[in-house]
Amino acid sequence: MKQKRLKIESNQSLNETVYEMKLSGIQDAEIRPGQFVNLKLEGLFLRRPISVCDAEGDLLTLVYRTVGKGTDQMSRMEPGEEIDTLLELGNGYDRSAAGERPLLIGGGVGVPPLYALAKHLIRSGKEVSVVLGFNTASDVFYEEEFRALGAAVTVTTVDGSYGRKGFVTDVLPEAYSFFYACGPMPMLKAVYHKTNCSGQFSLEERMGCGFGACMGCSVSTKTGTKRVCKEGPVFFKEDLAWDD
Amino acid sequence: MGRLTTELCGITLDNPVIPASGTFGYGYEFAELYDINLLGTFSFKGTTLNPRFGNPTPRIAECPGGMLNAVGLQNPGVDNVIQEELPKLKQIFHKPVMANISGFSVDDYVETAARLDREEQVGWLEINISCPNVHGGGMSFGTDPQQAYEVIHAVRMNTHKPLIAKLSPNVTDIAMIARSCERAGADAISLINTILGMRIDLNRRKPILANQTGGLSGPAVFPVAVRMVYQTAKAVSVPVIGMGGITTAEDVIEMMMAGAVAVEVGAANLTDPYACKTIIEQLPEVMDRYQISSLRDIVGIAGKE
Known part of the structure; x- marks a missing residue:
């Protein structure tokens, strides 16, 4: 996990509810496909976890849908604004x-x-x-x-x-x-x-911290209780108990 | 003794800042970011006799100035904690740690506490009689003076380490519960646990949390916590650990002025993993600003004649 202040380079709508935000400043962060970032937004207590769409060079791309206060607020943010971001969260795809x-x-x-x-x-x-x-x-x-x-x-x-x-x-x-x-x-x-x-x-769950501390996003698997934010969000089919 | 040094039941703490149980896991996630040995100590994830998955999800909801949680004491059980977690913890944390214990019967509490009492790395036993998110135990012990007495007394009779009773704010008279715990043999009182709350999803027209209710924490509860710490510190002669919504070094000082000898920091760890480190680093500067030479000088000062 790393914490960085990222700068919004662009933030545009792809359709009525989906937006693409590009942020610079990821530098040396090693981000794998399937991981997520956790964004601190002004006026909201909990961070908002958003999956990584792409990370290339210094640029992070997030594509998100406006589903509540946090993502609504994100959709109104302008280039040049900065976001306190936790990166390299979760395990990513194998x-x-x-x-x-x-x-x-x-x-x-x-x-x-x-x-x-x-x-x-x-x-x-x-x-x-x-x-x-x-x-x-x-x-x-x-x-x-x-x-x-x-x-x-x-x-x-x-x-x-x-x-x-x-x-x-x-x-x-x-x-x-x-x-x-x-x-x-x-x-x-x-x-x-x-x-x-x-x-x-790749699973989704409401999270408290997003980095394994609060046990807010736990899921029962065939190999025991796992945290979606830490051992996940990506799980092997064989681990999931979805047979019934 | 340094300016930040405090003492808790005969054990010296380098500073009064203690991450609260359930917001710090067993410390590993934070140890990736900074040396957690700079903490006063920390209270590890609430431990029960048997392993628990906890409540169904969603377990977390946003609130103005804080959050609701209904995790429900997910933990691997006391034997696993002793065999797996404590040996791992010993590699990264070299101070006495606070063991947080919960249960569903007096016997549960006694057995879990007795096992952790034998562990060298455990400095204190923090008995959680205040978890609002489990049914048939937890908070019900901490909202009745007689039941609180019975649990704390039974644990006291079967353990040797300093005993901290962690109290619920969901009561009318906190002083009465605190005095009951003191009489039962508690060496310290910690408070507040979370305040029972609820949020409703307007789209689904149902509570957001699968458990329906959850515990409110974060800056929203800070004034309630300060008031209850103040009342408790006046009511008992054992030390009080203050917690509830602490986010800054100023909050630490306020809580100590209310009567706390040490503080626990909870929800802040979840939104800012560096919260405790930052608070500790900022304390000297903030103390200078308020002409405080040593934190020991201000404990309970707000309530003195």
């Missing part, structure tokens, strides 16, 4: 498990953390497929960004207004070596039951 043809499955605001993962996997020569699920056409974001990395991208919308109609689990490819999934809990559980190889899930 890229060594990917195999040759990994599949990345993202739903809604669960899409962003898969971006840096796709980038790293493609750089290491993997053949990456990405399935991105949204509710409707106006919700879709980052499709082109994933294509630009060289991933094979399939987009689904629940109402069929864009891409393939249905859920991400309706369009999973025939063969893949490993999967990584991030999204709402019903999607994750559907993926859990529909996939037939090993994979990893």
Whole structure:
């Protein structure tokens, strides 16, 4: 864990509720795909945990949806403002498990953390497929960004207004070596039951500290009680007790 | 003796700042950031006889000036703490540590305390009779003077280390509970634990916390804590440890003026992992500003004639 004051370089909307914020000043922080940062916002007591979309050089990219006071406030922040940030939080995805043809499955605001993962996997020569699920056409974001990395991208919308109609689990490819999934809990559980190889899930939970001190975000796994913020947020499929 | 030095039940503390139980784990996360040996001591995660998962999630909610938690005493159980956590802790922390203990019956408390009493690294036993987030134990012992007496007395009869009774603010007369604990053999009183609260999610039209209620902590509770520390310090002759919403060196001084010989810092650790280190470093400068040469001189000064 590191604490830094990061400076907002840009903060723009990608659609009605999703924003992309770029911050500079991460310097020597070693940020892995799947990790998150924890932001101290003016006037709010608890920090706000946001997954890392990308970290390259000195620049951190966060893509977030406005769901409450904290993210609303973030969406109104201007370039030049600074945010007290805890970095390098959580374990991140295990890229060594990917195999040759990994599949990345993202739903809604669960899409962003898969971006840096796709980038790293493609750089290491993997053949990456990405399935991105949204509710409707106006919700879709980052499709082109994933294509630009060289991933094979399939987009689904629940109402069929864009891409393939249905859920991400309706369009999973025939063969893949490993999967990584991030999204709402019903999607994750559907993926859990529909996939037939090993994979990893990124979980979300309300957090107190975000670095393992308060036990606010614990989850029961087959290998004991784990903290989503510390041992997670990424868990192997085999650890999760979602069978019933 | 340094300007910051204080004494707690015969053990000298380099300074009065003690991270509160449940906000510091077993110290490892903070030891990654700074040398935790600069602390007075710390109170480790509340320990029960058997392992506990705690409450379902969500366990945490934001509040104006603070937070609600309903963790529900998640911990690996006293035997695991003794076999796994204390040996690891010994590698990074070289001062006596405060063992925080909770239970669901008098026997639970006695057995857990007796096992930790035998551990060399444990300096004090802090008996939590004030957890608002568990059912059939915890706070119910700390809201009734007779039950508080029974728990503290039974633990006292079976242990040797200094005994601290950690009290709940969810009572009408804190002085009565504190005196009961003193009579039962408590060597010190610590307070306040969290104040029972609730938040409701407007979208779901249901309480945010799965446990429905949770304990309020953070700066919002600080004035309540100062008042109760003041009342308690006047009511008992044993030392008082003040806690509840302390965030700054000024807060430490205020709490000591109210009657605390040492302070615990809780919620602040969760939003600023360097909170305790910063407070300790700023104390000398703030003491200068208020012409305080030694912290020992100000304990309870606000209540003196």
